[in-house]
Amino acid sequence: MSGRAARPMIRMIAPSVLAVLLLVPSPAAAAHVSALRVWKESVVAPAQFDLALAEVRFSRRAHAAGVRSSASRLARSIRLAAAGPTGLDYVAGAVTRFSVGKRPRILVLVVNRRPRGSLAPDLARIGVAITAARRLGTPVLSQVSDPFTRPRSGGPVPALCDLPVSGGRSLAASTLRRLLGRGAALEGFSARAAIAQAYNAVCGKPYDAAFREAVTGGSAPTCEAGSAKPLPCCPPNAICAPPPCSAGPCQACACSPCACGACPCQSCDCTCGCPPCGCTACACATPPCLAAAQSGGGAAKASIACPLLTTPVICPL
Numbered sequence: 001m002s003g004r005a006a007r008p009m010i011r012m013i014a015p016s017v018l019a020v021l022l023l024v025p026s027p028a029a030a031a032h033v034s035a036l037r038v039w040k041e042s043v044v045a046p047a048q049f050d051l052a053l054a055e056v057r058f059s060r061r062a063h064a065a066g067v068r069s070s071a072s073r074l075a076r077s078i079r080l081a082a083a084g085p086t087g088l089d090y091v092a093g094a095v096t097r098f099s100v101g102k103r104p105r106i107l108v109l110v111v112n113r114r115p116r117g118s119l120a121p122d123l124a125r126i127g128v129a130i131t132a133a134r135r136l137g138t139p140v141l142s143q144v145s146d147p148f149t150r151p152r153s154g155g156p157v158p159a160l161c162d163l164p165v166s167g168g169r170s171l172a173a174s175t176l177r178r179l180l181g182r183g184a185a186l187e188g189f190s191a192r193a194a195i196a197q198a199y200n201a202v203c204g205k206p207y208d209a210a211f212r213e214a215v216t217g218g219s220a221p222t223c224e225a226g227s228a229k230p231l232p233c234c235p236p237n238a239i240c241a242p243p244p245c246s247a248g249p250c251q252a253c254a255c256s257p258c259a260c261g262a263c264p265c266q267s268c269d270c271t272c273g274c275p276p277c278g279c280t281a282c283a284c285a286t287p288p289c290l291a292a293a294q295s296g297g298g299a300a301k302a303s304i305a306c307p308l309l310t311t312p313v314i315c316p317l
Contacts, residue, residue: 037134040083041141042125046112049216052145053198055160056106056130060137074133075104080179083127088114091126092191093180100164106130106139107160107176109195111215113184128180144202148216161203170200170207186214 046052080093090111095104110126130139144158152158165171173192181191188210189197200207 035134036077036131039130039132039139040127041130041139042083042127043108043110043141043143044145045087045089045123045126046110047146047149048112048114048122049116050112050146050149051198051215052110052143053160053195053202054108054110054141054143056108056139056141057100058103058132058136058139060103060135072099074136075099075177077131077133078104078106078179079131080106080108081129081131082180082182083129085123086126086183087123088112088118088120088183089123089126090183090185090194091128091180092178092182092185092194093128094176094178094192094195096163097175097177098164100162103136105163106179107195107199108180109191109198111183111186111194116217147202148212157204158202160199163199165205168205170205171196171203186211189214 041054041056043052043054075095075097078095080095082091090109090113092109093106095106108128112122114120114122132139142159144152144160163171173190173196176192176195178191185191186194194211197207197211199205201212
């Protein structure tokens with residue numbers, strides 16, 4: 001075949017060869033993307049009816065001379081998994097679809113889902129395994145815990161609140177890519193939505209009130225100063241317990257003319273504003289408050305024992 005006759009064929013083949021060459025990454029880029037590493041980190045678990053939000057940022061910029069891999073490609077290579085048990089906690093993770101300083105950010109949400117009245121132990125820490133490109137550098141984790149039960153008053157803004165959310169607006173779930181969702185999810189909120197709401201709550205941005213209700217589980221409200229009817233000052237992570245009884249002699253007041261149900265914990269001798277019963281003293285098999293609660297007579301009122309302080313506080317329901 002003469003050179004003049006081969007020219008049309010060459011012109012037909014050349015674009016196809018060029019397209020193939022453009023689709024195949026360079027050896028440096030391919031080696032970079034495949035150079036993944038797994039890091040183990042842990043998040044301090046939150047209190048009951050509260051959350052912890054952790055941010056993972058990388059110590060090196062997501063670009064280097066001579067490497068064509070983009071920050072978005074490196075972000076797509078990031079994986080997140082639970083490393084160990086999560087107990088009753090809900091764990092969710094996501095990576096930002098945008099870059100901060102040409103680096104992606106990872107957000108990890110942990111919500112304590114232990115039911116009210118449960119005495120199951122809480123985990124101290126929740127482990128996570130982060131898989132990412134080695135060239136991103138070492139991940140650095142920071143977190144904010146218990147914004148609802150121990151709200152931050154004054155002080156510096158948490159370091160993780162520096163995401164580029166313009167105009168003071170709330171972080172949107174659409175700006176996140178889901179990486180992890182494990183445990184009992186919050187009703188009405190996807191993993192991405194829950195993380196975005198947690199970020200907004202922690203960073204003082206507008207968030208959905210239903211999100212707080214889902215996290216706190218409808219726990220008892222806190223005290224409101226100056227209110228007409230003061231509310232019980234009991235933290236949301238209190239546990240149910242019978243009211244304490246007096247340490248004095250235990251006597252039973254079982255005669256019908258006397259109504260001592262108003263204040264059973266004072267004593268068993270009918271001193272709750274009703275006339276004396278004249279009952280003969282007898283030894284109680286169990287403390288009067290527990291006995292009344294078990295008998296179904298309704299003499300004992302339910303209460304919440306708050307275990308947060310050194311000295312337990314008894315808070316009425």
